[in-house]
Amino acid sequence: EAGVVQSPRYKIIEKKQPVAFWCNPISGHNTLYWYLQNLGQGPELLIRYENEEAVDDSQLPKDRFSAERLKGVDSTLKIQPAELGDSAVYLCASSPGTGGAEQYFGPGTRLTVT
Amino acid sequence: DQQVKQNSPSLSVQEGRISILNCDYTNSMFDYFLWYKKYPAEGPTFLISISSIKDKNEDGRFTVFLNKSAKHLSLHIVPSQPGDSAVYFCAASDGGQNFVFGPGTRLSVLP
Numbered sequence: 001e002a003g004v005v006q007s008p009r010y011k012i013i014e015k016k017q018p019v020a021f022w023c024n025p026i027s028g029h030n031t032l033y034w035y036l037q038n039l040g041q042g043p044e045l046l047i048r049y050e051n052e053e054a055v056d057d058s059q060l061p062k063d064r065f066s067a068e069r070l071k072g073v074d075s076t077l078k079i080q081p082a083e084l085g086d087s088a089v090y091l092c093a094s095s096p097g098t099g100g101a102e103q104y105f106g107p108g109t110r111l112t113v114t
Numbered sequence: 115d116q117q118v119k120q121n122s123p124s125l126s127v128q129e130g131r132i133s134i135l136n137c138d139y140t141n142s143m144f145d146y147f148l149w150y151k152k153y154p155a156e157g158p159t160f161l162i163s164i165s166s167i168k169d170k171n172e173d174g175r176f177t178v179f180l181n182k183s184a185k186h187l188s189l190h191i192v193p194s195q196p197g198d199s200a201v202y203f204c205a206a207s208d209g210g211q212n213f214v215f216g217p218g219t220r221l222s223v224l225p
Contacts, residue, residue: 031211040123042203042205042216043215044215045213048211104160108157
């Protein structure tokens with residue numbers, strides 16, 4: 001079974017530029033998460049999807065961040081414009097959606113904003 | 115305010131000995147807890163979980179203990195192996211689909 005796929009793995013951009021990350025969850029997983037992980041910290045939830053619906057985006061900085069999950073499968077996370085403080089690892093995870101189910105994480109995208 | 119705390123940023127243990135990683139939480143609504151292991155340049159991988167109706171769950175070399183009254187859980191690895199060297203994250207949920215992660219503890223198992 002293929003795991004969660006993320007691309008790109010690494011991205012370096014200048015501040016004020018836009019950037020997008022892509023995630024393909026495990027087949028059949030209805031729930032998809034985007035997390036941000038800063039160095040030395042645990043993952044912090046940005047947004048959670050149940051199928052194509054964003055059910056929790058309370059931690060997503062909506063002035064510059066946006067996300068979509070068309071057709072309830074793949075998802076993209078966009079930052080426009082990027083700021084220096086956005087440098088972090090962006091993790092995507094999916095789960096089958098049953099209560100208390102563990103999440104399966106992708107390898108992450110390491111973003112560096114210069 | 116951190117709801118899930120892992121107060122030891124790092125831990126070193128000799129191969130073959132027991133590793134004990136600790137986690138404390140503040141939200142009394144948390145009722146499901148998980149441990150994840152993370153190697154460099156990889157995403158976290160699920161290790162073991164425990165529901166609040168239990169106080170212990172065991173899976174091979176890994177055992178998680180939950181003390182609800184103290185809002186404390188611990189992960190025991192015995193015997194520790196060099197391949198266990200990784201960052202370990204504790205995560206907690208209030209029964210929904212969202213999990214709050216601790217900052218992690220870096221475990222080094224010395225040969």
